[in-house]
Amino acid sequence: MADASQRSAVMFRTLNLIRASRLARQAQLMSRADLLKLQEQRWRAMARHALEVSPFYRRHLKGIDVERCQLTDIPPITKELMLENWDEIVADPRLRRAALDAYLKEPKNWNRLHHGRWMVSTTAGTSAVVTPTVHDVNAVDWIYATANVRHSASPRSSADAAEEPSSPGLRRRLKVIAFVTDASPAISAIMYRTRPRIGALFSRYHAISITAPWPEILAQVQRIQPDAMMGYASLLGRLAKAQLSGELNIRMPQGRGYLSAGGDATTPGIRDLCRRAFGIEPFSTYGCGETLGIARQWSGMQHMLCHDDLLAFEAVDAQGQPVPEGVLSDHALATPLMNKALPLLRYRINDRVKLGPVDSEWPFRRIEQLIGRSSMNYTFKTPEIRAFTGMLFLFKMDERDDVAAYQFRQTAPDAVEALVVPSPGVDEARLVRGMEEQMRHSLDQAGCNAVKVSARVVPQILPDPRTGKVEQNVPLPEE
Template sequence: MAGMGQTARAPSTAQVPTRTDSWPWPDYLRSFACAWDICQAAWLPPRDLRTLVRRRWQNLVSFARDRSALYRALYAGVREQDLESLSALPIVTKTMMMNGFDKLVTSPALQRRTLEAFIADPQRVGRPFAGGFAVWTSSGTSGEPGIFVHDASALAVYDALQLYRFRGAAASIEMGVSSLALGRFALVAATGGHFAGVASVERLRSMFPWMAQRLRVITLMQPLDMLVAELNEYQPSLIATYPSAAALLAQEQQAGRLRIDPTQVWTGGECLSEATRQIVQETFGADVRDEYGASEFASIAVGCPAGWLHVNADWVVLEPVDDQYQPVAPGQPSHTVLLTNLANRAQPLIRYDLGDSITVRAGPCECGNRLPAIHVQGRGDDLLELHGRGGVAVRLLPLALTTVLEEGAGLYDFQLVQLGPRALRLHVGVREHAKADRARSALRGFLDCQGLDGVRIDQDTGPPRCRGAGGKLRRIIRESEQHEPELATNH
C-alpha cells in the first residue's frame, strides 16, 4: 500500500487468485506503510487531514465510476461539478447494495450466488474467498442482512487501525511479551455466522498457526455454566466481548463461579456505559477498552478515557444526517449516519446508510485526541432473565438470541418480547411469516439446551414494534422496558 497522502490500492480485479483455503503470506511492506500512514495521520492538523481525506474519496469515486456498474449508473446523472463534493453524491442503502450486488462489486469473482454458497458453510468462517478476500455478514437489524467483501488493502488498514489506534502504540510490544509469556486471547461472542469479529480471529489463526493455540473463539450460544467452565479452563489474559456479556461475566466473577484474571477486556458491538466500564474494571482489575466497528468497516472509532469514541477519520467518513438525509449539526443526535469506506475497493461503499444514530462532539475532546469524537445510539436490546427447571434464573444475552433466529431460521424482521419469567412472544414481520414455524423451532431448541424447556413461546402476527434510530429494531425486549427510553448501542 502507498504511504502517507496516497490512496490504498486493492488487488487487481483483472487477475483474481484461485480460490484456496490458505491466506496469502502477510505483505509486511504493505503493513509497515499502512502503520506509518496511520501513525502520522493521527497528528495531522485538521486542514491537512481534510486534504488527505478529500484526495482519498475523490480517488475512490473515480475508481467506482470506472469499475462498478452500479456506481457508473448511479452517477450518470450527476453534474461534473457535483463530483467535487461528497455530500452532493447519491446515497446507497443496504437494499440497493444487496439488490444490485453483482453490479456494485469490482471483481468478477465476487458474485452474490457464489458468496452465499460460501457463507452457508460454517467451516469457511475466517477463510479467504477467491484467494484473498475476507467475507463478513451483518445482522438484519434494519430488516435485511448484508454481505460485505474486503480486499487485502482494506484488511491491512483495519489491522493497522486496531493495532495502533485501538490497542495503542505499544501494542506490538505488549502482544509479543504476552505471547512469550504464554498469554491467551479469547473472543467471547455469538457464533454460527461469518461475523466480522469471529471471522477476523479465525483469519489470524489460519495465517499464524503457531499462535492458534493462544487465540480462541468461545461461543456465547452455550449455557452460562459451560461458558464459565470453559473460561476457567482456558484462563485468558485478554478477553474481547460485548459490554452486556462483560457485565454478565463480572457478575459470575463476583459470585465466585468464574475465576479468571485478564489484564485487558475489549468491548464492542454494543454501547459501553460508564457503569458497565467501572463494574468490569473493578471486578477484574483489568484495563477496559472500547471500539465501534461494523461489517462495513472493521474499526470505525476507538474509545478514550473521557468516554467518547474517536473516529478513524483518515480512512472512514461519517456524515450524520436527519430522516431527510440533511446534515445534522454537532451536538445533535442524527437519525442515521452515512459511511464512506476509503480503504476497500472490492465492494465500494460511498455514502452508505449505516442505520446508526450518532452525536458528534461540538468541541475538542479533553483526552487530547485530535480525531473527531462521537457518541453512538442504536436499538438497545435487553438482557432477558427467564426461569428454568426448579425456578432457577437463566440469563440470556440479546446477541445470542438474535443469532439463533437469524442463523437458525433465516429470520431477520422480528422482535422477541419477554412477557414474564416463563413466557416469550415472537413478532414476525409480514414479509417473513413463512419462516415463523422454523424460527419458533430454532428458538425452542436453544431454550431447551439452556434448561428452559418450560418457557412458553407465543407467536404474534402483528409487525414488530419499537424501531430505533435509523429504522433499526429493538429486537429483544423485556415487556416492562418497551416504553422506556432507548439504550445506546454500537453497530
C-alpha cells in the same frame, strides 16, 4: 507448492500490516486540517474506483464530477439499493451474489479468505436483514493496524509504544479470549479465524463459542485465565457478575490487560460491573459489517473516536442534511476509504449518533452518544394499529447507571415489558417504577397511549441461542 503459497500469503499480509501501521501513525500525527485533506483524497480515489469498476455507480453518479464535487453532492446508497444492485457494484466477477451465497453455505469456508483475497461473511446489522459482506484483505489489515497503533492517551505516545519491541522473548504474550459464533458466518468470527498469523508473536488467541452452554463458557475462561477478552458487552457484563459471585476466579493484569466490547450497548452498569470484577473498564468499539471499524475507545479516552482516516462519517437529519455538533442525528452515512472490493459511497446506517468536537489530543472527532444498534420495530394493536420504533426505548438507557442489562419485549399485541438486571445496591422497586414511567413517556410521545407497560427485575437476561447476543428489543413475530 502449498507451503510456498502459504509463506507468500503470510509475507504479503505482514508487509501489508507494516505499511498500514506506518500510514496510520502518520495520519494520527497530522493536524485536523491535514487529516481532512487526506480523507478527501481517499474518498475521491474511492469514487474514481467505483466509476471504473461499477455500472451501478456510473448510473448513480451520472452528471457528478467526482474531481470537483463535495462529498455531500453524492447521493446516498441504502442497504436495499446495495442488495438490488450487488452484482453491478462489486469489483470482481467472483464476488457475484449467487457465488457468495453458495460459498457461505459451506461452513468450511468460514475459516478462510475467499481466493486468498477477500473476507466474506454475513451481517444482520441494524436492519435484521441478513446481508453478505466482502472486504479485501487490505481493508481488513488496516483495522488490525489501527488497533495496534492507537491505544494510549496521545498519538505521539501511542505511536512510540507501537514501535517498542514486543517479541515473546522480551515480553510475555497476552492470552486473549475472543468470543465468536460458530453457528453462522458472522463477521466477528471470520475476522478472528482469518487474522494475520503474525499476531501470534504478540498474543495467544483462544476462541470460545458464544453459543456454548454457560457452564462450559465459564469453565473455559477459568482454565485459560485470560489477560484480555473481546466480545459482546452483555457477555462481558455477565462474566463480571460471575466473577463477583465466585463462579469465576480470574486475575487480569492491570495496564496490559483489556476488555473490548462491541455489538451491543456497553451500559454504565456493565462498565461498573467490569471495573469491580476485573479492575478494568471495557473499551467500546463501533462498526458494522459493511464498513468494519467506524470508531473505538482506547486507554485514556472518555469517548469513542472516529477513524477519520479510514472512513468519512456523517451524522445527518431525516432529510440527509448534516446536523450540528452535539445534536442527535436521524441516521448516519459512512464512506469506507479502504475496501475496493465493495465500494460504498455515503452508505446509510440506521444508527442515531451525536458527534462531538475533535479530540484535544487526537485529530479525530468524538462520538458522544450512539443509539439504535437495533432497529426492531413494534406493531401494536389497541385495537388500532400503532407502529413504534424500538429506538425510542433506548434513548435514555445509556444514561442510566442503575441498570446493568436490559431488554424490552412485546408480550401481547397491546403490551410491552422491560426486563432489567439492576446494578448492585439499587432499590429494585424504585427502579421498576422509573422504568415503567420512562416507557410510558416514550410510548405516549409516539401516540401509543393505549399500550400497556410493565417492568420487572430479573437476575440475568439470556442471550439469543443462535447469535449469543442479548437483543435489546424483541417485538412479536410478524403475522
